[in-house]
Amino acid sequence: MAATTATSFLHPTFPSPTKRRIAKAKTKTQSFHVNPIMSVNHPPPPQTAVPNTDLLTTITGFLWGKALPPQLLISTVRTTWNATWHLMMKQLAPSDPSGSYTRPVSQFRANFESIQLSRQNQNNVHLYVGLSCPWAHRTLIVRALKGLEEYVPVSIASPGNDGLWEFRHVSSSNRDKVRPSLDVANGCKTLKEVYGLRRGGYSGRASVPLLWDVERREVICNESSDIIELFNSGFDGVAGSSSLDLSPPSLKGRIKEWNRIIYPNVNNGVYRCGFAQTQEAYDAAVNDLFSTLDMLDDHLANSRYLCGDVLTLADVCLFTTLIRFDIVYNVLFKCTKKKLLEYNNLHGYMCDIYQIPKVASTCNLEAIMDGYFKILFPLNPGGIRPVVPTSCEHEVLSKPHNRGSPLSIGKYAEIHVS
Numbered sequence: 001m002a003a004t005t006a007t008s009f010l011h012p013t014f015p016s017p018t019k020r021r022i023a024k025a026k027t028k029t030q031s032f033h034v035n036p037i038m039s040v041n042h043p044p045p046p047q048t049a050v051p052n053t054d055l056l057t058t059i060t061g062f063l064w065g066k067a068l069p070p071q072l073l074i075s076t077v078r079t080t081w082n083a084t085w086h087l088m089m090k091q092l093a094p095s096d097p098s099g100s101y102t103r104p105v106s107q108f109r110a111n112f113e114s115i116q117l118s119r120q121n122q123n124n125v126h127l128y129v130g131l132s133c134p135w136a137h138r139t140l141i142v143r144a145l146k147g148l149e150e151y152v153p154v155s156i157a158s159p160g161n162d163g164l165w166e167f168r169h170v171s172s173s174n175r176d177k178v179r180p181s182l183d184v185a186n187g188c189k190t191l192k193e194v195y196g197l198r199r200g201g202y203s204g205r206a207s208v209p210l211l212w213d214v215e216r217r218e219v220i221c222n223e224s225s226d227i228i229e230l231f232n233s234g235f236d237g238v239a240g241s242s243s244l245d246l247s248p249p250s251l252k253g254r255i256k257e258w259n260r261i262i263y264p265n266v267n268n269g270v271y272r273c274g275f276a277q278t279q280e281a282y283d284a285a286v287n288d289l290f291s292t293l294d295m296l297d298d299h300l301a302n303s304r305y306l307c308g309d310v311l312t313l314a315d316v317c318l319f320t321t322l323i324r325f326d327i328v329y330n331v332l333f334k335c336t337k338k339k340l341l342e343y344n345n346l347h348g349y350m351c352d353i354y355q356i357p358k359v360a361s362t363c364n365l366e367a368i369m370d371g372y373f374k375i376l377f378p379l380n381p382g383g384i385r386p387v388v389p390t391s392c393e394h395e396v397l398s399k400p401h402n403r404g405s406p407l408s409i410g411k412y413a414e415i416h417v418s
Contacts, residue, residue, distance in 0.1 A: 099278030110226035132371020134320035151239035165191035265292035274333025
Protein backbone atom coordinates (compact mmCIF):
# COMPACT_ATOMS: atom_id res chain seq x y z
CA MET A 1 0.00 0.00 0.00
CA ALA A 2 2.81 2.39 0.82
CA ALA A 3 4.49 1.67 -2.48
CA THR A 4 1.31 2.32 -4.36
CA THR A 5 0.77 5.60 -2.58
CA ALA A 6 4.32 6.74 -3.24
CA THR A 7 4.32 5.84 -6.91
CA SER A 8 0.92 7.39 -7.54
CA PHE A 9 2.47 10.83 -7.52
CA LEU A 10 4.36 9.87 -10.67
CA HIS A 11 1.29 8.90 -12.74
CA PRO A 12 -1.62 11.01 -14.11
CA THR A 13 -5.26 10.23 -13.15
CA PHE A 14 -7.41 8.49 -15.79
CA PRO A 15 -11.22 7.91 -16.00
CA SER A 16 -12.47 4.66 -14.43
CA PRO A 17 -11.78 1.86 -16.93
CA THR A 18 -13.74 -1.37 -17.52
CA LYS A 19 -12.78 -4.53 -15.64
CA ARG A 20 -10.77 -5.78 -18.61
CA ARG A 21 -8.95 -2.50 -18.92
CA ILE A 22 -8.39 -2.47 -15.16
CA ALA A 23 -6.71 -5.86 -15.39
CA LYS A 24 -4.49 -4.62 -18.19
CA ALA A 25 -3.74 -1.46 -16.27
CA LYS A 26 -2.73 -3.47 -13.23
CA THR A 27 -0.44 -5.57 -15.36
CA LYS A 28 1.08 -2.50 -16.92
CA THR A 29 1.47 -0.76 -13.59
CA GLN A 30 3.25 -3.76 -12.15
CA SER A 31 5.67 -3.96 -15.07
CA PHE A 32 6.65 -0.31 -14.55
CA HIS A 33 6.97 -0.39 -10.76
CA VAL A 34 8.80 2.64 -9.34
CA ASN A 35 10.89 2.51 -6.18
CA PRO A 36 9.08 4.48 -3.46
CA ILE A 37 12.18 6.38 -2.45
CA MET A 38 12.46 7.98 -5.89
CA SER A 39 10.88 11.29 -6.75
CA VAL A 40 10.74 13.60 -9.70
CA ASN A 41 13.44 15.72 -8.07
CA HIS A 42 15.76 12.77 -7.50
CA PRO A 43 16.21 10.64 -10.63
CA PRO A 44 17.11 6.98 -10.18
CA PRO A 45 20.81 6.21 -9.91
CA PRO A 46 22.53 4.72 -12.95
CA GLN A 47 22.50 0.95 -13.20
CA THR A 48 25.74 -0.58 -11.94
CA ALA A 49 27.09 -4.04 -12.11
CA VAL A 50 26.76 -6.28 -9.08
CA PRO A 51 29.93 -5.75 -6.99
CA ASN A 52 32.41 -8.58 -6.85
CA THR A 53 32.07 -10.53 -3.64
CA ASP A 54 35.23 -10.68 -1.57
CA LEU A 55 36.87 -14.00 -2.33
CA LEU A 56 38.10 -14.61 1.20
CA THR A 57 34.66 -13.87 2.66
CA THR A 58 33.08 -16.29 0.20
CA ILE A 59 35.51 -19.06 1.02
CA THR A 60 35.22 -18.66 4.79
CA GLY A 61 31.44 -18.46 4.57
CA PHE A 62 31.37 -21.66 2.54
CA LEU A 63 33.67 -23.50 4.94
CA TRP A 64 32.16 -22.65 8.31
CA GLY A 65 29.33 -20.17 7.83
CA LYS A 66 28.98 -17.60 10.62
CA ALA A 67 30.86 -19.68 13.15
CA LEU A 68 34.39 -18.90 14.30
CA PRO A 69 37.21 -20.46 12.25
CA PRO A 70 38.16 -23.97 13.36
CA GLN A 71 40.79 -24.38 16.07
CA LEU A 72 43.37 -25.80 13.66
CA LEU A 73 43.19 -22.71 11.45
CA ILE A 74 43.44 -20.34 14.42
CA SER A 75 46.47 -22.14 15.83
CA THR A 76 48.13 -22.25 12.40
CA VAL A 77 47.63 -18.52 11.80
CA ARG A 78 48.78 -17.72 15.35
CA THR A 79 51.98 -19.74 14.92
CA THR A 80 52.69 -18.24 11.50
CA TRP A 81 52.06 -14.67 12.69
CA ASN A 82 54.16 -15.17 15.83
CA ALA A 83 57.11 -16.45 13.77
CA THR A 84 56.73 -13.58 11.29
CA TRP A 85 56.46 -11.04 14.12
CA HIS A 86 59.70 -12.26 15.71
CA LEU A 87 61.44 -12.10 12.34
CA MET A 88 60.32 -8.49 11.76
CA MET A 89 61.15 -7.47 15.32
CA LYS A 90 64.70 -8.78 14.98
CA GLN A 91 65.18 -6.37 12.10
CA LEU A 92 63.32 -3.49 13.70
CA ALA A 93 64.60 -3.88 17.25
CA PRO A 94 67.66 -6.09 17.86
CA SER A 95 67.47 -7.99 21.15
CA ASP A 96 69.72 -9.98 23.44
CA PRO A 97 69.16 -13.71 24.19
CA SER A 98 66.61 -12.82 26.89
CA GLY A 99 64.43 -10.96 24.37
CA SER A 100 65.33 -7.54 25.77
CA TYR A 101 65.73 -4.69 23.28
CA THR A 102 69.34 -3.64 22.68
CA ARG A 103 69.72 -0.24 21.05
CA PRO A 104 72.43 -0.08 18.36
CA VAL A 105 75.28 2.29 19.15
CA SER A 106 75.80 5.45 17.11
CA GLN A 107 78.41 5.00 14.39
CA PHE A 108 79.61 8.62 14.24
CA ARG A 109 80.60 10.24 17.53
CA ALA A 110 81.70 13.87 17.63
CA ASN A 111 85.36 14.75 17.81
CA PHE A 112 85.03 18.16 19.40
CA GLU A 113 88.72 18.95 18.98
CA SER A 114 88.50 18.60 15.20
CA ILE A 115 85.38 20.72 14.78
CA GLN A 116 86.40 24.24 13.84
CA LEU A 117 83.57 26.76 13.86
CA SER A 118 83.99 30.35 12.81
CA ARG A 119 82.00 33.18 11.30
CA GLN A 120 83.73 32.48 8.00
CA ASN A 121 82.22 29.00 7.62
CA GLN A 122 78.70 29.80 8.74
CA ASN A 123 75.93 27.61 7.30
CA ASN A 124 78.39 24.81 6.56
CA VAL A 125 76.73 22.78 9.31
CA HIS A 126 73.37 21.20 8.54
CA LEU A 127 71.06 19.28 10.85
CA TYR A 128 68.85 16.38 9.77
CA VAL A 129 66.04 15.29 12.10
CA GLY A 130 62.77 13.35 12.16
CA LEU A 131 59.87 14.71 14.19
CA SER A 132 58.81 11.40 15.71
CA CYS A 133 62.29 10.64 17.08
CA PRO A 134 62.86 11.78 20.69
CA TRP A 135 66.64 11.76 20.21
CA ALA A 136 66.37 14.14 17.24
CA HIS A 137 63.86 16.27 19.14
CA ARG A 138 66.55 17.01 21.73
CA THR A 139 68.70 18.68 19.08
CA LEU A 140 65.80 20.80 17.80
CA ILE A 141 65.08 22.11 21.31
CA VAL A 142 68.69 23.02 22.16
CA ARG A 143 69.14 24.55 18.70
CA ALA A 144 66.09 26.74 19.37
CA LEU A 145 66.97 27.71 22.95
CA LYS A 146 70.49 28.67 21.89
CA GLY A 147 69.20 30.77 18.99
CA LEU A 148 71.00 28.75 16.30
CA GLU A 149 68.16 28.53 13.79
CA GLU A 150 69.87 30.69 11.17
CA TYR A 151 73.34 29.30 11.76
CA VAL A 152 72.29 25.62 11.68
CA PRO A 153 69.69 25.04 8.95
CA VAL A 154 67.56 21.94 9.29
CA SER A 155 65.94 19.40 6.99
CA ILE A 156 63.12 17.34 8.49
CA ALA A 157 62.65 13.79 7.25
CA SER A 158 59.48 11.69 7.44
CA PRO A 159 59.42 7.97 8.20
CA GLY A 160 58.54 6.02 5.05
CA ASN A 161 56.51 2.83 4.83
CA ASP A 162 59.65 0.91 3.92
CA GLY A 163 61.40 2.00 7.11
CA LEU A 164 63.64 4.62 5.50
CA TRP A 165 63.64 8.28 6.45
CA GLU A 166 62.49 10.19 3.36
CA PHE A 167 62.10 13.84 2.44
CA ARG A 168 58.82 15.33 1.27
CA HIS A 169 57.22 18.71 1.74
CA VAL A 170 54.12 18.70 3.92
CA SER A 171 51.97 21.81 3.82
CA SER A 172 50.36 22.97 7.04
CA SER A 173 48.15 25.84 8.10
CA ASN A 174 49.99 26.01 11.42
CA ARG A 175 53.22 27.84 10.70
CA ASP A 176 54.18 27.83 14.37
CA LYS A 177 54.96 24.10 14.28
CA VAL A 178 57.89 22.38 12.61
CA ARG A 179 56.84 20.06 9.81
CA PRO A 180 58.46 17.63 7.35
CA SER A 181 60.41 19.20 4.52
CA LEU A 182 62.58 18.52 1.52
CA ASP A 183 66.34 18.06 1.85
CA VAL A 184 67.49 21.65 1.47
CA ALA A 185 71.20 20.83 1.81
CA ASN A 186 71.77 17.99 -0.65
CA GLY A 187 68.48 17.51 -2.48
CA CYS A 188 68.34 13.82 -1.60
CA LYS A 189 65.12 11.83 -1.51
CA THR A 190 66.08 9.71 1.52
CA LEU A 191 68.40 10.10 4.50
CA LYS A 192 70.21 6.95 3.40
CA GLU A 193 71.24 8.82 0.25
CA VAL A 194 72.68 11.61 2.42
CA TYR A 195 74.79 9.15 4.39
CA GLY A 196 75.91 7.64 1.08
CA LEU A 197 77.37 10.98 -0.03
CA ARG A 198 80.19 10.80 2.48
CA ARG A 199 83.63 9.65 1.35
CA GLY A 200 83.72 5.88 1.35
CA GLY A 201 79.93 5.65 1.38
CA TYR A 202 77.94 4.07 4.17
CA SER A 203 75.88 0.89 4.48
CA GLY A 204 74.77 1.04 8.13
CA ARG A 205 71.56 2.28 9.74
CA ALA A 206 70.63 5.75 8.47
CA SER A 207 69.44 7.28 11.73
CA VAL A 208 68.51 10.73 12.99
CA PRO A 209 69.70 13.11 14.23
CA LEU A 210 72.51 13.67 11.77
CA LEU A 211 74.85 16.65 11.83
CA TRP A 212 76.32 17.14 8.37
CA ASP A 213 79.32 19.11 7.11
CA VAL A 214 78.04 20.69 3.89
CA GLU A 215 81.42 21.83 2.56
CA ARG A 216 83.31 18.58 3.19
CA ARG A 217 80.24 16.41 2.45
CA GLU A 218 80.89 14.39 5.58
CA VAL A 219 79.03 13.21 8.66
CA ILE A 220 80.06 15.20 11.72
CA CYS A 221 78.01 13.24 14.22
CA ASN A 222 74.84 11.16 14.59
CA GLU A 223 74.80 10.84 18.38
CA SER A 224 72.22 13.15 19.98
CA SER A 225 74.06 13.62 23.28
CA ASP A 226 77.15 14.86 21.41
CA ILE A 227 75.14 17.17 19.16
CA ILE A 228 73.31 18.91 22.03
CA GLU A 229 76.63 19.42 23.84
CA LEU A 230 78.04 20.97 20.68
CA PHE A 231 74.99 23.21 20.25
CA ASN A 232 75.16 24.26 23.89
CA SER A 233 78.74 25.50 23.90
CA GLY A 234 80.43 24.89 20.54
CA PHE A 235 78.94 27.96 18.88
CA ASP A 236 79.47 30.41 21.75
CA GLY A 237 81.13 33.53 20.45
CA VAL A 238 80.31 32.55 16.88
CA ALA A 239 76.51 32.52 16.75
CA GLY A 240 73.43 32.23 18.92
CA SER A 241 73.12 32.98 22.62
CA SER A 242 76.24 32.60 24.74
CA SER A 243 74.46 33.74 27.92
CA LEU A 244 72.48 30.50 28.19
CA ASP A 245 74.42 27.49 29.44
CA LEU A 246 72.44 24.26 29.69
CA SER A 247 75.45 22.38 31.03
CA PRO A 248 77.33 24.69 33.42
CA PRO A 249 80.60 23.30 34.85
CA SER A 250 79.21 23.26 38.39
CA LEU A 251 76.36 20.92 37.34
CA LYS A 252 78.09 18.61 34.87
CA GLY A 253 78.47 15.86 37.46
CA ARG A 254 74.79 16.00 38.45
CA ILE A 255 73.69 16.10 34.80
CA LYS A 256 75.77 13.02 34.06
CA GLU A 257 74.32 11.19 37.05
CA TRP A 258 70.73 12.00 36.04
CA ASN A 259 71.39 10.81 32.50
CA ARG A 260 72.87 7.59 33.87
CA ILE A 261 69.54 6.92 35.61
CA ILE A 262 67.10 8.31 33.04
CA TYR A 263 68.57 6.99 29.80
CA PRO A 264 68.32 3.21 30.43
CA ASN A 265 65.14 3.29 32.49
CA VAL A 266 63.06 6.03 30.85
CA ASN A 267 64.46 7.26 27.50
CA ASN A 268 65.37 3.77 26.35
CA GLY A 269 63.09 2.16 28.95
CA VAL A 270 59.91 2.85 26.96
CA TYR A 271 61.51 1.16 23.95
CA ARG A 272 62.53 -1.77 26.11
CA CYS A 273 58.83 -2.14 26.97
CA GLY A 274 57.52 -1.71 23.44
CA PHE A 275 60.17 -3.82 21.72
CA ALA A 276 60.42 -6.59 24.32
CA GLN A 277 60.19 -10.01 22.65
CA THR A 278 59.52 -12.06 25.77
CA GLN A 279 57.21 -11.60 28.74
CA GLU A 280 60.20 -11.65 31.12
CA ALA A 281 61.96 -8.86 29.18
CA TYR A 282 58.81 -6.75 29.22
CA ASP A 283 58.18 -7.28 32.94
CA ALA A 284 61.72 -6.20 33.80
CA ALA A 285 61.54 -3.13 31.55
CA VAL A 286 58.15 -1.92 32.77
CA ASN A 287 59.24 -2.30 36.40
CA ASP A 288 62.40 -0.25 35.77
CA LEU A 289 60.40 2.39 33.91
CA PHE A 290 57.71 3.04 36.48
CA SER A 291 59.92 2.75 39.54
CA THR A 292 62.10 5.46 37.98
CA LEU A 293 59.09 7.63 37.11
CA ASP A 294 57.88 7.28 40.70
CA MET A 295 61.29 8.41 41.95
CA LEU A 296 61.38 11.37 39.54
CA ASP A 297 57.90 12.47 40.56
CA ASP A 298 58.96 12.45 44.22
CA HIS A 299 62.14 14.40 43.43
CA LEU A 300 60.28 17.05 41.42
CA ALA A 301 57.94 17.69 44.31
CA ASN A 302 60.75 19.74 45.88
CA SER A 303 62.78 20.77 42.83
CA ARG A 304 61.63 22.75 39.83
CA TYR A 305 64.04 20.96 37.51
CA LEU A 306 66.28 17.94 37.90
CA CYS A 307 69.25 20.01 39.05
CA GLY A 308 67.38 22.66 41.01
CA ASP A 309 66.13 25.95 39.62
CA VAL A 310 68.23 25.82 36.43
CA LEU A 311 67.13 24.11 33.22
CA THR A 312 69.85 21.74 31.96
CA LEU A 313 70.47 19.26 29.17
CA ALA A 314 69.25 16.52 31.51
CA ASP A 315 65.81 18.16 31.54
CA VAL A 316 65.75 18.42 27.75
CA CYS A 317 66.58 14.72 27.44
CA LEU A 318 63.81 13.73 29.85
CA PHE A 319 61.24 16.10 28.31
CA THR A 320 61.33 14.56 24.82
CA THR A 321 60.28 11.20 26.29
CA LEU A 322 57.63 12.68 28.58
CA ILE A 323 55.91 14.66 25.78
CA ARG A 324 55.46 11.37 23.88
CA PHE A 325 54.40 9.29 26.85
CA ASP A 326 50.61 9.60 26.89
CA ILE A 327 50.20 9.97 23.11
CA VAL A 328 52.42 7.01 22.13
CA TYR A 329 54.25 4.99 24.76
CA ASN A 330 51.34 4.46 27.15
CA VAL A 331 49.31 2.78 24.41
CA LEU A 332 51.56 1.50 21.64
CA PHE A 333 54.52 0.49 23.83
CA LYS A 334 52.36 -1.04 26.57
CA CYS A 335 53.55 1.42 29.25
CA THR A 336 50.09 1.16 30.74
CA LYS A 337 50.65 1.10 34.49
CA LYS A 338 50.06 4.85 34.69
CA LYS A 339 49.57 7.80 32.36
CA LEU A 340 51.92 10.73 32.78
CA LEU A 341 48.84 12.77 33.62
CA GLU A 342 48.56 10.71 36.81
CA TYR A 343 51.96 11.98 37.98
CA ASN A 344 51.17 15.41 39.36
CA ASN A 345 54.75 16.69 39.57
CA LEU A 346 56.08 15.06 36.38
CA HIS A 347 53.14 16.31 34.34
CA GLY A 348 53.48 19.86 35.68
CA TYR A 349 57.23 19.69 35.02
CA MET A 350 56.57 18.67 31.41
CA CYS A 351 54.11 21.54 30.94
CA ASP A 352 56.64 23.93 32.51
CA ILE A 353 59.26 23.04 29.90
CA TYR A 354 56.69 22.96 27.08
CA GLN A 355 55.82 26.59 27.87
CA ILE A 356 59.41 27.82 27.61
CA PRO A 357 59.54 30.09 24.55
CA LYS A 358 60.34 28.15 21.33
CA VAL A 359 59.90 24.69 22.85
CA ALA A 360 56.25 24.18 21.92
CA SER A 361 56.99 24.96 18.27
CA THR A 362 59.28 21.91 18.13
CA CYS A 363 56.45 19.59 19.29
CA ASN A 364 54.34 18.46 16.33
CA LEU A 365 52.17 15.90 18.11
CA GLU A 366 50.32 14.70 15.00
CA ALA A 367 53.59 14.05 13.17
CA ILE A 368 54.97 12.29 16.25
CA MET A 369 51.97 9.95 16.38
CA ASP A 370 52.12 9.28 12.63
CA GLY A 371 55.75 8.25 12.98
CA TYR A 372 54.83 5.53 15.46
CA PHE A 373 51.29 4.31 14.78
CA LYS A 374 51.46 4.40 10.98
CA ILE A 375 55.01 3.10 10.58
CA LEU A 376 55.71 0.50 13.27
CA PHE A 377 53.82 -2.25 11.47
CA PRO A 378 54.71 -5.11 13.88
CA LEU A 379 53.23 -3.13 16.78
CA ASN A 380 50.21 -1.71 14.92
CA PRO A 381 49.43 -3.77 11.79
CA GLY A 382 46.29 -1.78 10.98
CA GLY A 383 48.20 1.50 10.79
CA ILE A 384 45.35 3.40 12.45
CA ARG A 385 46.49 6.49 14.35
CA PRO A 386 44.39 7.25 17.44
CA VAL A 387 43.25 10.76 18.19
CA VAL A 388 45.47 13.02 20.31
CA PRO A 389 44.25 12.79 23.93
CA THR A 390 42.54 15.94 25.17
CA SER A 391 45.06 16.20 28.01
CA CYS A 392 47.87 16.47 25.43
CA GLU A 393 46.42 19.21 23.27
CA HIS A 394 48.30 22.50 23.05
CA GLU A 395 45.63 24.45 24.93
CA VAL A 396 45.84 22.07 27.89
CA LEU A 397 49.65 21.89 27.92
CA SER A 398 49.71 25.68 27.95
CA LYS A 399 47.64 26.03 31.12
CA PRO A 400 49.32 27.26 34.36
CA HIS A 401 51.51 24.54 35.83
CA ASN A 402 51.90 25.97 39.35
CA ARG A 403 55.64 25.41 39.43
CA GLY A 404 56.59 29.05 39.90
CA SER A 405 56.87 32.12 37.73
CA PRO A 406 59.86 32.47 35.38
CA LEU A 407 60.48 35.97 36.71
CA SER A 408 60.66 34.79 40.33
CA ILE A 409 63.83 32.77 39.72
CA GLY A 410 66.74 34.76 38.41
CA LYS A 411 68.69 31.97 36.76
CA TYR A 412 65.56 30.64 35.07
CA ALA A 413 65.11 33.97 33.29
CA GLU A 414 68.23 33.14 31.29
CA ILE A 415 66.35 30.56 29.22
CA HIS A 416 64.19 33.16 27.55
CA VAL A 417 65.97 33.45 24.23
CA SER A 418 64.63 36.08 21.86
